[in-house]
Amino acid sequence: MKFLEEKIVKALMYLSTALVAAWVVSILWTILSKGWGSMSWEMVSQLPGGGFYIGKEGGFLNAIVGSLYIVGASAVLGLLVSVPVVFYLNVYLRRSSKLGYAARLACDVLFGIPSIVYGAFGFALMVALGMRASLGGGIVVVTLLIIPIFIRSMDEAARGFPREILDTAYSLGATRLQTIGVVLRQIAPGIATATLLSIGRAIGDAAGVMFTAGYTDSIPTSLSQPAATLPLAVFFQLSSPIAEVQNRAYAAAAVLTLIVLVLSVGGRLIMNRFSKNKLQ
Amino acid sequence: MTRTFRPDNKFPRSADTTQMKIEGLDVHIGASAILKNVNLVIPDKQITCVIGPSGCGKSTLLRSMNRLIDSTEGARIEGRILIGDEDIVHSGEHITELRRRIGLVSQKPSPLPMSIFENVAYGCQIHGIRNRRKLRLVVRHYLEAVGLWDEVAERLHTPASRLSIGQQQRLCLARSLAVEPQFILADEATSALDPIASRNVEELFVRLKNDYSIIMVTHTLRQARRIADHVVFMYLGEVVEAGPAVQVFDDPQHELTKKYLSGAFS
Ligand SMILES: Nc1ncnc2c1ncn2[C@@H]1O[C@H](COP(=O)(O)OP(=O)(O)O)[C@@H](O)[C@H]1O
Numbered sequence: 001m002k003f004l005e006e007k008i009v010k011a012l013m014y015l016s017t018a019l020v021a022a023w024v025v026s027i028l029w030t031i032l033s034k035g036w037g038s039m040s041w042e043m044v045s046q047l048p049g050g051g052f053y054i055g056k057e058g059g060f061l062n063a064i065v066g067s068l069y070i071v072g073a074s075a076v077l078g079l080l081v082s083v084p085v086v087f088y089l090n091v092y093l094r095r096s097s098k099l100g101y102a103a104r105l106a107c108d109v110l111f112g113i114p115s116i117v118y119g120a121f122g123f124a125l126m127v128a129l130g131m132r133a134s135l136g137g138g139i140v141v142v143t144l145l146i147i148p149i150f151i152r153s154m155d156e157a158a159r160g161f162p163r164e165i166l167d168t169a170y171s172l173g174a175t176r177l178q179t180i181g182v183v184l185r186q187i188a189p190g191i192a193t194a195t196l197l198s199i200g201r202a203i204g205d206a207a208g209v210m211f212t213a214g215y216t217d218s219i220p221t222s223l224s225q226p227a228a229t230l231p232l233a234v235f236f237q238l239s240s241p242i243a244e245v246q247n248r249a250y251a252a253a254a255v256l257t258l259i260v261l262v263l264s265v266g267g268r269l270i271m272n273r274f275s276k277n278k279l280q
Numbered sequence: 281m282t283r284t285f286r287p288d289n290k291f292p293r294s295a296d297t298t299q300m301k302i303e304g305l306d307v308h309i310g311a312s313a314i315l316k317n318v319n320l321v322i323p324d325k326q327i328t329c330v331i332g333p334s335g336c337g338k339s340t341l342l343r344s345m346n347r348l349i350d351s352t353e354g355a356r357i358e359g360r361i362l363i364g365d366e367d368i369v370h371s372g373e374h375i376t377e378l379r380r381r382i383g384l385v386s387q388k389p390s391p392l393p394m395s396i397f398e399n400v401a402y403g404c405q406i407h408g409i410r411n412r413r414k415l416r417l418v419v420r421h422y423l424e425a426v427g428l429w430d431e432v433a434e435r436l437h438t439p440a441s442r443l444s445i446g447q448q449q450r451l452c453l454a455r456s457l458a459v460e461p462q463f464i465l466a467d468e469a470t471s472a473l474d475p476i477a478s479r480n481v482e483e484l485f486v487r488l489k490n491d492y493s494i495i496m497v498t499h500t501l502r503q504a505r506r507i508a509d510h511v512v513f514m515y516l517g518e519v520v521e522a523g524p525a526v527q528v529f530d531d532p533q534h535e536l537t538k539k540y541l542s543g544a545f546s
């Protein structure tokens with residue numbers, strides 16, 4: 001009887017694993033098979049030319065560069081804000097601190113807010129300030145969007161941080177601020193993972209940037225110019241009635257997926273390097 | 281090992297007295313009294329062993345001596361701990377400087393998540409030594425002092441966590457020595473080690489007492505008998521008996537001490 005149970009559970013596990021795998025493969029297959037036809041060097045290396053939206057020349061370099069700008073800048077800004085917050089929560093505050101509890105709760109709430117709300121919030125703010133959709137606006141909104149993800153996942157890593165390490169640093173005469181080097185080294189894998197998660201979410205997010213970054217056929221040269229992004233490139237081209245343009249949407253989607261893949265594989269390699277010194 | 285060899289003079293030894301005097305020390309954590317009216321004299325440049333059943337407050341006593349107790353939630357400390365004539369419980373001296381002068385080696389080796397080199401250099405760096413060449417000299421000097429240099433010279437930049445437990449403990453000792461303390465506190469520093477590594481560390485402490493005052497909590501009476509110059513016996517947060525090792529071991533004054541030494545409880 002027990003034997004049978006075990007077999008059933010095992011079969012179920014295999015089934016669900018196979019399901020997940022099939023899902024990943026079918027997504028990749030759809031994107032690649034549809035996008036491959038229109039994928040060319042021109043697509044990823046050129047800006048939209050005349051008649052791009054009726055299937056003529058050009059590519060979507062504007063969207064690739066725009067997405068990388070926004071995500072890169074947001075990741076850096078997000079880290080600059082989140083690392084001190086996480087450090088403060090875990091080293092300065094006591095475990096039972098009410099402030100820490102409130103901050104974590106606030107983060108959970110922010111984490112659950114859909115990105116379109118962030119977009120609307122950013123849009124309202126920009127209207128009030130008399131700003132137009134721009135690269136800068138997109139960066140700010142995406143930064144706000146990813147900060148809760150950063151903080152939550154890094155905090156998770158920092159909570160498992162062995163207190164003895166802090167005591168060791170203190171007993172050598174380190175101030176609380178000086179322990180940051182030690183803390184960062186120990187939770188480096190957590191930070192790398194957090195960065196990946198947030199970049200993955202940020203680069204694929206269309207709703208946050210739709211009103212705030214806008215869309216354009218050129219590459220922005222300043223923060224006040226609008227910027228194109230990959231998810232919006234997919235969205236706009238997919239809504240075209242022309243089949244050729246629709247296929248270009250899949251090419252853009254393929255590039256987006258590829259970037260996410262490279263980020264996660266690269267991130268994992270970097271993470272292994274970072275965790276070299278980590279204590280188990 | 282001698283101090284005349286010191287590769288740098290960053291930390292001139294302030295007062296050369298390394299005698300510690302504890303007067304009326306009380307430590308509470310929350311509502312419970314952990315240490316009650318502790319009065320002790322820790323003699324200069326000798327090994328003082330603190331013995332007593334587990335839970336009697338030995339670790340708390342050590343953690344009070346370098347004020348690590350401050351980072352325990354709900355801890356309150358009263359009384360005086362004097363080094364020379366300076367009271368470190370109430371001293372205006374910055375606590376980080378105090379901790380530099382009092383090294384701690386814990387029960388479980390506690391390498392920092394860094395390379396071997398960085399572990400030893402860390403303390404010096406936080407106290408302001410930045411010069412790489414100087415750091416290299418310091419690291420080598422103290423790794424030699426704990427007999428680890430030959431074992432790790434080829435892999436200074438590999439993670440400290442890859443060393444064996446015994447090597448890690450000697451590394452931690454080197455790390456403490458590198459900031460030039462006057463006191464070394466050791467909390468059951470050999471209890472996690474195998475017998476050979478344990479002997480190694482023990483012998484190291486015996487050699488170090490020429491230069492440092494060593495206060496050592498030990499879980500084995502036999503170890504205390506081997507190396508102690510001075511013995512402190514604690515029970516339920518109080519010092520029951522303290523004195524020269526010969527006297528406490530061979531002619532204990534207290535009933536409790538006699539019982540403990542004879543193995544009636546542990
Ligand atoms: N952080 C703490 N909170 C509450 N009680 C503590 C804490 N640390 C130690 N104690 C208590 O203080 C007493 C002495 O502990 P400790 O100094 O670790 O003893 P020892 O090192 O002699 O085994 C024990 O009864 C222990 O339960």
Ligand SMILES: [Mg+2]
Pocket residue numbers: 338339340467
């Ligand atoms: Mg203890």
